[in-house]
Structure formats: C-alpha cells, structure tokens
Amino acid sequence: MSLALVHSRAQDGVHAPPVQVEVHLSGGLPGMSIVGLPEAAVRESKDRVRAALICAQFEMPQRRITVNLAPADLPKEGSRFDLPIALGILAASGQIPVESLADCEFVGELALTGQLRAVPGCLPAVLAATRQQRKVIVPTDNRQEAGLARQAEVICAQSLLEVCAHLRGDQLINPLQELHLADDCVEAGLDLADVRGQPVARRALEIAAAGAHHLLLIGPPGSGKSMLAQRLPGLLPDLPEQAALEAAAVRSLSQHTLDLRRWNRPSYRAPHHTASAVALVGGGSPPRPGEISLAHHGVLFLDELPEWERRVLEVLREPLESGHIVISRAARQAEFPARFQLIAAMNPCPCGWHGDPSGRCRCSADLVARYRGRISGPLLDRIDLIVEVPRLHAQELRADGRRGESSQQVAQRVLQARHRQHQRGELNAHLSQGLLNQHCMLEADSQALLDRAIDRLQLSARASQRILRVARTIADLQDKPAIDQTALAEAISFRRMANG
Secondary structure (H helix, E strand, O other), X not given: OOEEEEEXXXXXXXXXXXXXXXXXXXXXXXXXXXXXXXXXXXXXXXXXXXXXXXXXXXXXXXXXXXXXXXXXXXXXXXXXXXXXXXXXXXXXXOOOOHHHHOOXXXXXXEOOOOEEEOOOXXXXXXXHHHHOOOEEEEEHHHHHHHOOOOOOOEEEEOEHHHHHHHHHOOOOOOOOOOOOOOHHHOOOOOOHHHOOOOHHHHHHHHHHHHHOOOEEEEOOOOOOHHHHHHOOHHHOOOOOHHHHHHHHHHHHHOOOOOOOOOOOOOOEEOXXXXXXXXXXXXXOOOOEEOHHHHOOOOEEEEOOHHHOOHHHHHOXXXXXXXXXXXXXXXXXXXXXXXXXXXEEEEOOOOOOOOOOOOOOOOOOHHHHHHHHOOOOHHHHHOOOXXXXXXXXXXXXXXXXXXXXXXXXXXXXXXXXXXXXXXXXOOOHHHOOXXXXXXXXXXXXXXXXXXXXXXXXXXXXXXXXXXXXXXXXXXXXXXXXXXXXXXXXXXXXXXXXXXXX
16 A cells, blocks of 8 residues: 555644644655645654664665645644654555554654654643544653553554564553652652741741732842742642643643652742743743743742843733733744742842841832832732741741741641632632632621722722632631631731732
8 A cells, every 4th residue: 555644743832733644655756755834853854764764674665755744734843753754654665554553643753773762742642642542652761751641551662663563563562551659759848847937928828828829028138038939839739630731741842851759749930030031931933831831830939020121020911810821923823821829029129128127228219119110010919918028036047946837737727728729619819700709708897898908008909809819718728618807807918018
C-alpha cells in the first residue's frame, strides 16, 4: 500500500489538537516534501527521518514521498512529528503493518541514530489522546510526565527499532505503570514558626491561604515580608488531581523539569523585578507560558512591587480577574491558564523607613506619594488583604523568644476552612456573583457597618465584594455559618490600610 495514516498531536497553548500524518508514495524523482503549515523544525524533520531510517537498517523508499499534516490550516511546530512521519513512511512502503497504527498516537523526536528524544508538551498530548481512548507511544525520556496521566495507556520506547518491533508484534512493550509517590518523598517546606512576631501579618497570611486571597505586605527592610511569603505554600493543601495535571501540563510546555515528589503541590514562583512583560505573562514565537501561568494553582510572589515597570504590572489586571491569559499575535492566539494567588511586598517609601518610630525616614510627602503611586489604583483594588509589617523589636529577635504556631498547625485550620468552601462549590476568592449573594448575606447591623465603610473609605464595588469574600473566609476559619460583625470588621481593617 502506498498510503498510510498516523495519528499525532500538535501544540496549541495548553491544548493538543489532533493531527493526522498522511504519507503517500508515488512515482517520480526520489524526494520528500512536507505540507500542512510546517515550521522550520518540522520541515527539517525529513533529513532526521531519512538518516534515522537508514541507521536503523530500514529501507528508505526511492520514490516521491509526500507528507501531509492535517488539518492544513493549523501551524505545526517542533520536532514531535519525527516519529509519526518515520512510521508513516515505513507503513506506506510495507515494512510495518498499517493496521497496527489505527489505535495509537505517536509523539517523539528522532536522533540520526534512530534513538528517540524527549519533546516538550508531552503531557497535554497524552491527556488528549486518553480522552479519545487511544494508546500513546512516547520517548522513554518523557515517561515521568506521561505517567502522571493515570487513566492513559502509555508505551515508552527508546528507539525507532523498539517501536517497530512492538507494532509488528515481535517484541511487545509493556504499558507504563502508574507512578506511586512515597510519603517520604515530599519535601518539607519552610516553617511559619521561624517568623518572629508579626501577629497581624501571620493572621493575614492564614486568611489568604484559607481563601486563596491576594495579599500585599508593606514594611521596612528586614521586617520579614519575604519570609512570610515563602511560607505560604506550606500552608496550602495538596492540589486535586485535575488541578495538579493542569499545572504539570503548563510546566511540560515550558520545558521545566517536573519534580515527581512535588508535582501535586502548589508551585511558588518569585521572578525578579527586572522581568519583562513577556516573561511575566508569556509570549514569544511560538507563544510560551510566563510566570503567571507557571504559578497556575500556586503562588506568585512579586517583591519590591514599586520597582517593577508599571506597564509590566498592569498586564496582571485581567488575569487576576479571569484566571487565564490570551496571547494574541497577528497570525494566531494562544491561551494559557493563570489562576494564581498573588503575594506582593514593598517598602513604604524609597528609603524604606516611612512611619518607623525611629524617625530615620527623610523622604518628603511628595516623594512618598510618587513612590506609592507607581502602583495603580486598579491593581490595588484587586488585592484583598493589605497588611503593614513593622520593624521587630530586639526582644522579639532573641533566640529564646516566643515562637508562633508552626505551619502544620495553621495548615490544619486552612484545610478545614477550604473543605467548607469546596462544599459550597468554590474557594471564596473565586466565588461568582451568584454564589457571593447566596453565601455572603449580612444581617442588618453588619450591612450598616459595611455601608459606613464603603462611604468613609470611598470603596469601589469590586473592593466591597472583596471585603465580603475575606469576611466569608474569616467566618469559615471560625466555623461559623454566617458572617458576623467581628469577621466583617476584621476584613474591613485589611482594606482600610489600602485607603488610609
């Protein structure tokens, strides 16, 4: 038979659309052409495939070879089509049975020796193939991320020869077994007990962890802002399997190595303040996920917030609300998930000591206002908790000083509060308008308190709703079915710092 069809997957953001690799052999001068919007790496695959077939002792047909990557209007990128193209040539020339390709999908790069090399974005391809109830054959170097898809039937091979022997039935390869993580493989996080003092900031961190709220820490240098932020992931529970797979798929696209010991733990990203907008939200050609997508279902920590370029910070406004980012280019669009929890830190003024009792700050009022004005009002409006982190006294820094609760103790309360939220359907920070109206109803006296706060602090509708979400989280931490005045007043106090 001079025609063969092989199933594969392309890469389009976090999606893996199906691609049919059609190989046709015809008369004419020997040669190979690839059509179907192939990028440079795909066009170059004909040379890799030819060398791999010859080195693996297969016969390279001396005929005109046409490879069509369908659908023809979908751009094809990368080296992932090397393996399906090689198999299509072998099937079209009768060297392997065509029927063995029907229920399988293939992804992999070929070395000139016929060995298989890993490709980025393998996990989304495996998940998509599983939904179509097809087996997937991938390079052995991709076995770790492919094994995260528990329902998939994944076959890992080291070379083109192994794949062909399996397809012919000469030497079958056993499917990849489900990866089991040992309990002692999970690394211990930083302990919240290491943070001395700062009871208000510790309380805000617990509330932020319980409800997935965004948090801004304001304080002088060395007061513990970064320490607090670094300990937030240790307060968060393990991700559900679906959320963990989504986060792992993004890291697979970005060529970041997956740590199987922590694949189901919330990620923690802390880019430097010199990072560009593309590095933060994603971009490039082809589009790649940025830091906000790598922090999907995890924590994004932005230190020295006013030192970031304003135009870079402004691109965070839409993802903070929507939970995803759409990167538009002239020829195509790419969408990446970006449901992250923002933790930011900043000094109160350029010298860092504004408001300190020592009086060492020499910044003028105009200088302080310009410094804080680098952060726009719409961005601040999207932050739920704003907390002052004052300088610690000498007694609090002593080695024999009183230590606060450990991360394990706080994490238990966070877990219980999140369980109550999941029973309602969503974490409090992500409550829809309908669920917000249903679960954040206030008594008359509490509503009067909120009305006074809105008028006095000149709060926007978004800010008032965020106060309700924070108050709902505080009530969940206290195991209260309704929001009382105490919970509401505490939530307002965190917002008052933003307006005062």
